[in-house]
Amino acid sequence: MKKIFLTRTLDDLTLKKLKKRYQVEVHSGKIPISQTKLRSKIRGIEGLICFPYDKIDKKTIDLAENLKVISTYSVGFDHIDTEYAKKKGIKIGYTPEVLTDATADLTFALLLDLMRRVSEGDRTIRKKKWNEVYGAFDYVGFDLQGKTLGIIGLGRIGRALAKRASAFDMKINYHNRKRVSKTLEKTLGVKFASFEKIITESDIISIHVPHTKETEHMFNSNVFRKMKKTAFLINTSRGKVVNEKDLITALKKKTIAGAGLDVFEIEPIEKDSQLLRLENCLITPHIGSSTIETRKKMAEITMKNLDYGIRGEKPIYTL
Missing domain, CATH: 3.40.50.720 (NAD(P)-binding Rossmann-like Domain)
Structure with missing residues (x-):
């Protein structure tokens, strides 16, 4: 044999x-x-x-x-x-x-969690700090309705994410190497935009590109500085697409509001990674296909x- x-x-x-x-x-x-x-x-x-x-x-x-x-x-x-x-x-x-829907589901779960601070709220209760967030504006998130989602890479997973986001009445822009057909854009309810427009105008940016020489560290300090201070970054594609060191700095300085990561530059994530200590960073152990x-x-x-x-x-x- x-x-x-x-x-x-x-x-x-x-x-x-x-x-x-x-x-x-x-x-x-x-x-x-x-x-x-x-x-x-x-x-x-x-x-x-x-x-x-x-x-x-x-x-x-x-x-x-x-x-x-x-x-x-x-x-x-x-x-x-x-x-x-x-x-x-x-x-x-x-x-x-086969993993398109599962990964899109996780991506949207990270998006929803970040916007409504679900995991952060769970930690607050477990730390017995509920009484510290009783004020009307002590613990608030963001509505999804009307927010702009920027999708980088409108492949299978990017398209599946667009369908989910449209159900929440989000505005959806995308950037791709090649623009998709107008028929598909209309079906998905998405608009093509330049990379520059995506990073400067999006409330949430979700990455769905492979790791190549061209995409390595495409999200870095220069990009983070151009994003809205209230914007969130989500990555369920490949860790090396994001410069992790630059992201940590951006999260610490509140250059951007937060990040949701299922992938990392080094996996499993290093035990002393600063990402583990950041409240505005939501992390999962590369479980995009885990159903x-x-x-x-x-x-x-x-x-x-x-x-x-x-x-x-x-x-x-x-x-």
């Missing part, structure tokens, strides 16, 4: 199916797997199932003597040196589309991508 390696376990049903087809080994130690262990395991396998926390770089790929496919359990693939892998004849599979329904669909696609790749065929979703 062909050997495959998983850098982390999947659900029982998927594992059972995989074990019927392959000789399966699953990493059971500390997550993410160390580069040393990953490199030792990759030598003799034909299929690899990995996760966003795993770094599949050139050195690791060079050690893969028999590897036919890398199937990542994620919509993103910036943790893999995809160009080098393809040069080596290794197929790449990933899992777009039972979505994770099962992702597992199924990950397995199918692996199957196709090992057979030398094109994965369902590939590059």
